[in-house]
Amino acid sequence: MTTELSGVNLARQALVAAREQAKKNGATRKRKPKRRTGQAVRRDGREPLGLGTAVTWMMAERGMVWSPRP
Known part of the structure; x- marks a missing residue:
């Protein structure tokens, strides 16, 4: 009795081989x-920022104030 491999079983056997x-x-x-x-420094002097830092700076530049809900 021979069973032919197909689908996932055939792919597994090929990967093992x-x-x-x-x-x-x-x-x-x-x-x-x-x-x-390390962090990469770009040639123009800019350094990459984390998303939270970038959003905080953007809010400060625009005069937005965020305060957590009590």
Whole structure:
């Protein structure tokens, strides 16, 4: 009795085979890429801001006052 693979099972089997072949060829990832921890400074001197900081500055420039509800 032979069962033919189709759909998800066929994709899983192909993925397993591709990973095994990659290991044999030495194409495995040795380590995870490092996350960026520093902030980038743009050439024109501007630095990226968080959304909350940008909104707070915008409100202050326009004279809007925000106060939390009691």
